[in-house]
Amino acid sequence: MASADGRRRLATRLALAAGLLGLGLLAMWRADRPKDLPRLPRARGSVVFVDVAGWYRRTPDEVAVITPFDLTLDGLPGGLPMVFGMWRGESRAHDPAVDVWFRNPDVSIERTYSRDDGEIVWLSAFGSRGDKSFHLFEHTPDTCYPLGGWEIDLLRVHKLPLGPRPLPLLHGTASGADGRLVFLYWYVWTTPARDAEHGVLSIRLAAPVTRNPGATLAMLAEDFVPEIFPQTLAWSRF
Secondary structure (H helix, E strand, O other), X not given: OOOHHHHHHHHHHHHHHHHHHHHHHHHHHHHHOOOOOOOOOOOOOEEEEEEOOOOOOOOOOOEEEEEOOOOOOOOOOOOOOOEEOOXXXXXXXXXXXXXXXXXXXOEEEEEEEEOOOOOEEEEEEEEEOHHHHHHHHHOOHHHHHHHOOOEEEXXXXXXXXXXXXXXXXXXXXXXXXXXXXXXXXXXXXXOOOOOOOOOEEEEEEEEEOOOOHHHHHHHHHHHHHHHHOOEEOOOOOO
């Protein structure tokens, strides 16, 4: 049987180990907690959180951004207006495949926006809560376009300089029998917790190439996207 001194030494070592483990878990919890949001600039709108990775992972590209629109699942589709800036939208016919791919999403927006000079943007936005929200990350433009006969020429993360931190978007180009197109897509959460029960929104843009892919990307990045997300914030989770 261990002596009284031996038992005291063992108890001390166990207490020390438990304390170190507790400190380690606390540090991990603090590292994963969202930081407090910075003071908002004087601008009308709400703050949402944009990232380019799904499955509720958090990447260093995640950014907080101001939007003048109501992009909550409860606020859509009405929260995204038909007219903003120089763009005027109209609804497209609903694609029945959306209901199959995304298991009847809670939000489904399919519109065509046009500008007086003839440029057009096809906007799609799909949002869901709970388990079916994960289907938004399974069926993405870079996987669905090839099924429609398009060949993906390029896929990368493109960052827009819209404030203290760049806004990250997934950017691609595709070629097909009808010509070429440029597409962008990203994911939007309304809280930094990124809880599946609160839902997630996937926004997808595509535009036909009228001059060259660079000019089409510039049109989307400089004229269309900033109407939805005019300014990022300095907030960072990491």
